[in-house]
Amino acid sequence: MTLARRATALVLAVAATLALAACAPTSPADPQASAPAGGEQQSDPTMPPTCKTILPETLVADFESYGLVPVEEPFSFGDPATTSIPDGVECKWGNADIATDHGVQLFGWAPIDAAGTEKWLTYLTEQGWTRTEGDGLIYLSDPFEGVEGVTYAFADGYVVLADSKEFVQLVSPR
Known part of the structure; x- marks a missing residue:
């Protein structure tokens, strides 16, 4: 399969996953809202997050079927040396055999308290990031x-990261 066909297939797989996720309830007060897309079980919230546990199993399987592997890094707001959040994970899914930043999917999750939320909201706002709110989340x-x-989407007790606002909903709130 050519690289162009793989990229197209990946985009279609992500679009299909988003379509399924759009059917899930989004109200934070709804206990079902914390369930990952597609009705899958959440990973154990007492275990450290990994690139494979913060996303729905079906999406991980789709990524792997296209030859994508995750590169796991500390969750950060830029430079991991100065802006990392302990106990978080940032994942860049891509094809390790191809040196490119195209076709890479970015996801992350980290625990965060109110003081941390305020700190990073202020930091990102000062950097010029666009702030919106909805569905019980603050988006930058x-x-x-x-x-x-x-x-970045901030909620009570955690922050998630995705390469687009629409993909934020794919990350499990744990």
């Missing part, structure tokens, strides 16, 4: 892409 999106690209 990368202003440099002209669209709601890379996005």
Whole structure:
């Protein structure tokens, strides 16, 4: 399969997963809202998060079927040396055999308290990130892409990261 066909297939797989996730309840007060897309079981919240446990099993299987593997790094707001959150994970899913930043999918999850939320909301706002609110979340999106690209979503007790605002819902709140 050519690289172009793989990329197209990946985009279709992610789109299908998003379509399924859109059917799930989104109200934070709804106990079902914390369940990952597709009705899958959440990973054990007492275990450290990994690239394979913060996403729905079906999405992980789709990524792996296209030859994508995760590169696991500390969750950060830029430079991991100065902005990392302990106990969090940031995942870049891509094809290790191809040196590119195209076709890479970005996801992350980290625990965060109220003081940390305030600190990082202030930091990102000062950096020019676009703030929106909805569904019980505070979103900060990368202003440099002209669209709601890379996005952090802050909730009570955790923050998630995805390469677009729409993909935030794929990350399990644990």
